[in-house]
Amino acid sequence: MDFEAVIGLEVHVELSTKTKIYCGCSTEFGGKPNSHVCPICMALPGSLPQLNKAVVEYGMKAGLSLNCSINQLCRMDRKNYFYPDCPKNYQITQDEIPLCHDGYIDIETSKGIVKRIGVQRIHIEEDAGKLLHTAVGTLVDYNRAGVPLIEIVSNPDMRTPEEATLYLTKLRSILSSIGVSDCKMEEGSLRCDANISVRPKGSDKLGVRAEIKNMNSFKALEKALVYEFNRQVTAVEKGEKLTVETRRWNEEKSETAVMRSKEMANDYRYFPEGDLVTINISDEWLNSVKATIPELPHEKAERFIKEYGIPKYDAMVLTLSTEMADFYDEASKLSKDPKAASNWMMGDVSRLLNENNLTVADLKFKPADLAELIQLINAGIISNAIGKQVVEEMFKTGKSPKAIVDEKGLVLNNDEDELLEIVNKALDSSPESIEKYKSGRGRATGYIVGLVMKETKGKANPQLVNKLVNQEIAKR
Incomplete structure (x- = not known):
């Protein structure tokens, strides 16, 4: 039974x-x-x-x-x-x-x-x-x-x-x-x-x-x-x-x-x-008393889905606490990239809070700082990987992303001539990657990109490196 x-x-x-x-x-x-x-x-x-x-x-x-x-x-x-x-x-x-x-x-x-x-x-x-x-x-x-x-x-x-x-x-x-x-x-x-x-x-x-x-x-x-x-x-x-x-x-x-x-x-x-x-x-x-009731979490979640176009799961997680929802709401508007703001709040920011047993109210940085970080990444000034380093520093010190990037010299290398030279050296050192690529294994370029990023200590613009790698392989 x-x-x-x-x-x-x-x-x-x-x-x-x-x-x-x-x-x-x-x-x-x-x-x-x-x-x-x-x-x-x-x-x-x-x-x-x-x-x-x-x-x-x-x-x-x-x-x-x-x-x-x-x-x-x-x-x-x-x-x-x-x-x-x-x-x-x-x-x-x-x-x-x-x-x-x-x-x-x-x-x-x-x-x-x-x-x-x-x-x-x-x-x-x-x-x-x-x-x-x-x-x-x-x-x-x-x-x-x-x-x-x-x-x-x-x-x-x-x-x-x-x-x-x-x-x-x-x-x-x-x-x-x-x-x-x-x-x-x-x-x-x-x-x-x-x-x-x-x-x-x-x-x-x-x-x-x-x-x-x-x-x-x-x-x-x-x-x-x-x-x-x-x-x-x-x-x-x-x-x-x-x-x-x-x-x-x-x-x-x-x-x-x-x-x-x-x-x-x-x-x-x-x-x-x-x-x-x-x-x-x-x-x-x-x-x-009715007039004092704010937008409720489920109402806010519905608005986030409609206004920002984020997935339902994201909206539900982001509205579990008022502080999280309000922080995300402001960061989305300022960054003009709601999905990126959602990814950062649900990913690195939540991880740092959980690891330190803190809440959003304890954050040393503001929604405007997260928006600035997203804008730096979208403008190609820093990479997403460098962004993760920056948000860790923001969490510890409360400094703005731009101040951290300038202080630590984290701006991406967008010098095409310099990167082209590094790319060709990497290709010369790995002819087998070229053969794999030409035989249909497109992922082989990832190894070359990795060599370039390692050589530039992660400061090369990943999008530009990918473009140059594919461009130079096609010439060989």
Whole structure:
């Protein structure tokens, strides 16, 4: 029997507001433990929360970007649970009336199939503190308590780990581009819980689901879903009973493990938060938030394809981050060679960033510098090979391409008389290459070109050398 997975994701996103959701404490990552706290986020007696207006606006902005409808009249609720990282013994969140509902994200699989993944709801809530497990015991850092979150809950529309990864990748790209979160998974500002069950292919009946908590990388998410799918299929085939449970991913063992039985909604005893007023969103407020939404990554990709004529793959890669897309956009316009700009951004520039664990925002040179490099190559002043040397120096120093070329004497040799002499010497030293060429093996000229480039230390104009080689061979 063939089985399929039924997958839904719950994504927690820390918002990039300067202060927490119910108080004025800083949301800055890091800091001395328990230094970004106050009576409100520590839930001391007599303290009262006040909802941060920016949190509601960021939530609306995310919802509108994900094609959601906005509940213009909604409220906050209490979700009751006891855990050491929850200072109030309850979390202020949204239950029955979330801020956003019924949206979607379109993804495209590796097979070219476009699939729509429903976004069931987006609600705003507060984060909990952080537990630090040490040799002497468990410590609690409440700096993160009260940091604003949105929880984005998908419909169970994904059927493969690939689809789940594509959905999360596009979600992160959109949220980052609209500026509501930095989406740094390594710092916990984007975390994902995955719900998965299995069923026979063709069946409409849902299986028994397991929730895998706190996935903090795309690789971990995909590996965990693959493992969990196989585990559940094996259990069903053996006739074992599956139970609704919460599991964690063990990276070292590459397996999931049981944490606890899964809580149901009634376990949390939700009820309206009495210390906060109803959220009433006017049409004017909603429209003002709509006006702040920039061009989204998939819209930008479509424009790049249409405006610059680059391949779809290039456009998708270049729009994975706002910084990369904006850098490429400007470099393309200035260089008037969009494909060359794409090749440099996806090739040497990305390689240098990855090798040094940096982002486009860390680059020392500007789009105008990359455009200048492309223009130097297109004008025949330097070769593409020399361009690779130049971009390395640009990356290290931030100097302009022209300054580097002048400083290092990298201008191509375009002296036809001088190059003609070198070409003829190379041909004299390799008569067999001439014979191979005349017998139909056109690639034989490559050896001669290589000799000339070696003799000129790579400074000969490759196009001119090729022309002269072919010209002189024809005379012999």
